[in-house]
Each structure stands twice: as C-alpha cells, then as structure tokens.
Amino acid sequence: MSISTDSHAPDLLVACLCAQWCGTCKDYQPLFTALQAEFAGARFVWVDVEDESDLVDPIEVENFPTLLVAQGQSARFFGTVTPHLDTLRRLISTSAGTDAPAVKDAEVQALVQRLRAG
Numbered sequence: 032m033s034i035s036t037d038s039h040a041p042d043l044l045v046a047c048l049c050a051q052w053c054g055t056c057k058d059y060q061p062l063f064t065a066l067q068a069e070f071a072g073a074r075f076v077w078v079d080v081e082d083e084s085d086l087v088d089p090i091e092v093e094n095f096p097t098l099l100v101a102q103g104q105s106a107r108f109f110g111t112v113t114p115h116l117d118t119l120r121r122l123i124s125t126s127a128g129t130d131a132p133a134v135k136d137a138e139v140q141a142l143v144q145r146l147r148a149g
Contacts (some may be wrong), residue, residue, distance in 0.1 A: 043073035043127050044101040046146055048080050048087065053095045059114035063096075066119060073123070075145055086145055090138050100126035101143040106134040 047063050049056035060077065067075045080092045094111040098124055101107060107126035112118055125131060134140065 034063065036046055042103050043123070044058050044076065044099070044143065044146060045070070045073055045123055046076040046078055046099040046101075048092045048097040048099065049095050050077050050081055052094075056095050060078050062116045064117065065116065066123065069120065070123060073127075074127075078146075086149065087142065088134065090142060098122065099139065099146075100143065102127050102131065104140075104143060104147070106136075106139045106143045107131040107138065109134050109139045 045063075045066075047056070047059070049059070063075065063077065067073070078087065080087050096114060097109070097111050098119070099106060099109050107121060108131075112122060
C-alpha cells in the first residue's frame with residue numbers, strides 16, 4: 032500500500048483497489064497519482080488487493096480499477112470506474128461534498144476505518 036506523505040489525517044480519502052497484474056490499473060496509476068497535486072489535502076492510497084488481502088478482506092474486488100472515496104469516516108463512493116482523469120476528478124469532487132450520500136455497505140465502511148488506521 033502506498034500512501035501520500037501528507038503529515039495530517041485529511042478528511043478526504045481516495046483509494047484505488049487494484050492488482051499488480053492488471054494492465055488497466057498500470058495505465059491508470061499515473062492518472063491517479065497526478066490528481067494528488069490537485070487535491071493536495073486528500074490522502075491517496077494505492078492498494079494491491081492481492082498483496083494487501085488482509086486489509087481488503089472480506090471485500091471481493093472483481094473489477095479494476097475499483098475506487099473508494101471517503102469523506103471523514105464515511106465512504107461516499109465505492110465502485111469500478113473507467114480510467115479517465117476527468118471522470119476521477121469529478122467523482123472526487125462530487126463525493127467530497129457534504130450532500131453526497133454514504134455507501135450503505137458495512138464492509139466498505141469498515142474498510143475506510145482500516146485504511147484510516149493504516
């Protein structure tokens with residue numbers, strides 16, 4: 032798991048759940064990394080679901096890239112998205128809003144807590 036070096040625990044968490052063997056994820060990683068500069072106050076995490084299976088379990092990630100966006104302690108988005116920079120930018124901006132509904136899946140919410148603790 033690679034985590035941004037921001038010294039404080041930011042409110043916005045953006046995690047990409049991927050696999051080392053996934054070509055789409057390899058192509059997506061530079062775009063994901065580029066957005067760290069635009070959202071400097073956010074914590075970006077790149078999680079390999081195989082290397083970090085203890086962290087991700089019991090969630091089964093079957094499609095890549097799967098993104099998790101959390102505001103505070105609450106997941107606001109969890110799902111697979113197309114690997115486009117503008118799509119990710121809009122998703123982060125929309126999910127970070129206080130009006131964004133929370134993800135109802137308890138396992139996803141628990142993953143947010145594990146990522147925050149790590």
